[in-house]
Amino acid sequence: MTQQKLDGTVAGTLAPAFKALGDPVRLQLMSMIASADGGEICVCDLTPAFALSGPTISHHLKTLREAGLVDAERRASWVYYRARPVLMRQLAALLAVDDSGE
Amino acid sequence: MTQQKLDGTVAGTLAPAFKALGDPVRLQLMSMIASADGGEICVCDLTPAFALSGPTISHHLKTLREAGLVDAERRASWVYYRARPVLMRQLAALLAVDDSGE
DNA sequence: TGTCAACCTCGACGCATGTCAAAATCAGCT
DNA sequence: AGCTGATTTTGACATGCGTCGAGGTTGACA
Numbered sequence: 578m579t580q581q582k583l584d585g586t587v588a589g590t591l592a593p594a595f596k597a598l599g600d601p602v603r604l605q606l607m608s609m610i611a612s613a614d615g616g617e618i619c620v621c622d623l624t625p626a627f628a629l630s631g632p633t634i635s636h637h638l639k640t641l642r643e644a645g646l647v648d649a650e651r652r653a654s655w656v657y658y659r660a661r662p663v664l665m666r667q668l669a670a671l672l673a674v675d676d677s678g679e
Numbered sequence: 680m681t682q683q684k685l686d687g688t689v690a691g692t693l694a695p696a697f698k699a700l701g702d703p704v705r706l707q708l709m710s711m712i713a714s715a716d717g718g719e720i721c722v723c724d725l726t727p728a729f730a731l732s733g734p735t736i737s738h739h740l741k742t743l744r745e746a747g748l749v750d751a752e753r754r755a756s757w758v759y760y761r762a763r764p765v766l767m768r769q770l771a772a773l774l775a776v777d778d779s780g781e
Numbered sequence: 782t783g784t785c786a787a788c789c790t791c792g793a794c795g796c797a798t799g800t801c802a803a804a805a806t807c808a809g810c811t
Numbered sequence: 812a813g814c815t816g817a818t819t820t821t822g823a824c825a826t827g828c829g830t831c832g833a834g835g836t837t838g839a840c841a
Contacts, residue, residue: 582728583710588703596701600829601690604697608685611777620788626684633830635789640828654787654838662778669774672767675713702799722818735800737819742798756808756817 583671591671594664597644602627603637610647611660619655685773693773696766699746704729705739712749713762721757 598604609626610618624634638658641647646665647658700706711728712720726736740760743749748767749760 581710581714583707588706592701592703592706595697599694599698599701601694604690604694605685608683608777612683665774665778669771672771675710732801
């Protein structure tokens with residue numbers, strides 16, 4: 578009887594992060610940001626990679642920001658995004674733990 | 680310039696799985712299923728663990744099923760759910776890869 | 782001060798989602 | 812056949828989400 582129900586607080590914290598990754602556009606944005614050379618990438622390099630309007634990309638980036646998956650910093654005219662690996666590691670760890678019983 | 684945009688097909692396949700995990704209830708359901716003793720667990724053991732109606736739990740289980748995260752099998756009057764670790768490993772691997780540049 | 786480019790916010794539009802009660806299905810039992 | 816319990820489906824409702832165009836803010840530069 579090891580039905581380990583995840584703690585409600587943990588679930589409430591991690592679920593929004595999974596949710597933020599649950600959109601193909603945001604998943605691709607996240608992969609571009611996380612694998613960017615120098616650890617960061619400008620919005621002006623992200624936007625033209627998609628057939629979507631600027632506001633829509635901005636909205637998705639805000640979602641990733643609010644989920645705690647990325648950080649943004651303005652320098653001069655450009656805004657640079659970088660990944661926050663701590664949270665990503667938590668997500669990966671949770672999936673691995675779920676996996677352990679098999 | 681390693682802005683590795685995830686392939687659109689991959690993103691379209693994996694995003695729904697992340698999306699399915701993007702709800703606290705489903706995340707807890709998933710943890711109970713994945714860590715269940717014997718690798719499987721009955722719906723009748725899942726439902727009372729939440730302050731939600733039976734139909735609502737059934738709906739969330741269907742979402743997990745359609746995302747490819749779990750399998751269901753009916754035996755006698757009861758339906759048993761078990762995790763599909765292959766997909767979970769893909770998700771974990773993607774997060775780890777994103778992480779590698781840091 | 783004015784102008785331009787980059788980026789974000791606002792308001793609106795359809796569509797998807799979480800939830801429930803009610804009804805349907807399924808399997809065992811009498 | 813009929814009853815009972817377990818699970819899913821259906822129909823409905825309110826809320827949330829992805830998208831866009833229009834407008835606003837910020838910073839550089841002349």
